[in-house]
Amino acid sequence: MTLLTFRFAPSPNGDLHLGHAYSALLNQRLAKAMGGRLLLRIEDIDTVRCTPEFEAGIFRDLEWLGFDWEKPVRRQSRHFGEYQAVLDRLIRDELVYPAFMSRGEIRAFIADSEKRGRDWPHDPDGVPLYPAADKALPARERSRRIAEGAAFAWRLDVEAALARAAKGLSWTEFTDETLSATRPVEARPQDWGDVIVARRDIPTSYHLAVVTDDALQGISHVVRGQDLYAATGVQRLLQDILGLGAPSYHHHRLIPGPDGRKLSKSLGDSGLAALREAGVSPEGIRKLVGL
Ligand code: GLU
Numbered sequence: 424m425t426l427l428t429f430r431f432a433p434s435p436n437g438d439l440h441l442g443h444a445y446s447a448l449l450n451q452r453l454a455k456a457m458g459g460r461l462l463l464r465i466e467d468i469d470t471v472r473c474t475p476e477f478e479a480g481i482f483r484d485l486e487w488l489g490f491d492w493e494k495p496v497r498r499q500s501r502h503f504g505e506y507q508a509v510l511d512r513l514i515r516d517e518l519v520y521p522a523f524m525s526r527g528e529i530r531a532f533i534a535d536s537e538k539r540g541r542d543w544p545h546d547p548d549g550v551p552l553y554p555a556a557d558k559a560l561p562a563r564e565r566s567r568r569i570a571e572g573a574a575f576a577w578r579l580d581v582e583a584a585l586a587r588a589a590k591g592l593s594w595t596e597f598t599d600e601t602l603s604a605t606r607p608v609e610a611r612p613q614d615w616g617d618v619i620v621a622r623r624d625i626p627t628s629y630h631l632a633v634v635t636d637d638a639l640q641g642i643s644h645v646v647r648g649q650d651l652y653a654a655t656g657v658q659r660l661l662q663d664i665l666g667l668g669a670p671s672y673h674h675h676r677l678i679p680g681p682d683g684r685k686l687s688k689s690l691g692d693s694g695l696a697a698l699r700e701a702g703v704s705p706e707g708i709r710k711l712v713g714l
Contacts, residue, residue, distance in 0.1 A: 427459030427643045431490070432633070434466040435477035438694045439484045442648065442678040442686045445712035447490045449675055450646050452714065453602060462640060463492035467500045468625055468632055484695040488705050497640065499632050506627035509635050509665060510577060510620065518584050518664060519620055521565055521575040522557045529554065544616070547653040552616030553578060577621040581612055581660070588663040594655055597673035602644070605671065610656035618657055634658050638667035649674045650685075678712055 431447040433439060454461040463485070467473035485492070499506075513519045524532065532554045533543045544552045558580060569575070585592075592610040597603075612618075619628045627635075637645060652674040662669050678693075680686045686693050698708065 426641075427454070427457050428462065428641050429454040429459055429644050429646060430462040430464050430637075430640065430642050431485075431492070432464040432466050432636075432647070433481055434469070434473060435481055436467075436469060436472040436474075437477060438480055438696060440678075440686045440693045440695060441698075441708070441712055442693075444484075444488060444695055444708050445678050445714065446646070446648060446675065447485060447488065448709060448712065448714050449600065451490055453644065453646060457602075459643070461490075461492050462642075463490075463496050464636060464640070465496055465498040465500075466629070466632065467498055468503075468627055468629070470500055470625070473500070480696060484699075487699060488695070488708060497636060499627075499636065502632075502636075503626055505639070506621075506625075506632055506635055509631060510626050512665065513579070513620060514577070516587075516664070517580075518587065519577040519579055520558050520560075520617075521569065522553060522578040522617070522619070523568060523573050523575045524554065524557060525574075532556070546615045555617075558617065574623045576619045576623050578617040579620050579657075579661070581615070581617050584660055584664050585613065588660055592656075592659050592663060594659050594669060595671040597644075597671060600673075600675065602673060608655070610659040611653070612656045612660040614653065615657050620661075630654070630657050630661060634661045634665065634667060637670055638662070638665075642670045644673065645670045646673045646675060649677050 429450045431443075431450045433443055433447075451461055453459070465478060465481070467478065510519070529551070533551050536554075537543055546552060557578075592612075593607045594610060595605050596608045597605050618630060620631045621627055636642075655672055655674070659669060661667075677685060680693055695708065698711075703711070
């Protein structure tokens, strides 16, 4: 029998807050209840925004909470070579293309199109989809720009990827905190357009690194916030075209801040370190998040 494996995968680009505590503790509770493994993964591909200080804060907060993860920890920034190898497969299979437009150029392109009365489509997070212009560039023009040193990201050709993928792509979603019931969810990667799979300066993106690592680490259950529910469609497509197995998912409720809004990394009051300094105990944190 293969062992069930859970993971908590924070990014060290800010302080942990109550929402992270809930996610970590829920993963721990489920791993314990099911006799599974509990991993911690540091998602630090953004080497500018992620810092050693934030990472040290994560370890400190999690130890204090009593989250007991297996060592060694996987740090994504140490595995760029592995992501590059996965990206190379997508390049070889012509499922990605170089995207040259800067943020400013994208904005100008969209503004121009909207001036002419066209509503521009947005992804589920409200971000405008990437214009199709670069996908249509002839190979010669692509090579010329690259030879000239133009900066580019690699974007998934979602249409080509869907044509290659299994029909009726879906994932298994656990519908409750105790993982007792499931329902299938249709994956809709097309809602996100041609997502970035490798940024200008690094050979990966959040989506590519997460599916690579979930497969490499044998994650059976991805338990994470509801804010990543729709993005799971993109990850299912990547898993499928890369021949990776798919974990089951549970997207848990989000812990609201004191003002009822979503917690953000800059919300000092709900930060675990601030709560600890204010005298709240780990037991108190469990109560606060309803565990
Ligand atoms: N690193 C992501 C975050 O901190 C979570 C990724 C995941 O759980 O799939 O929001």
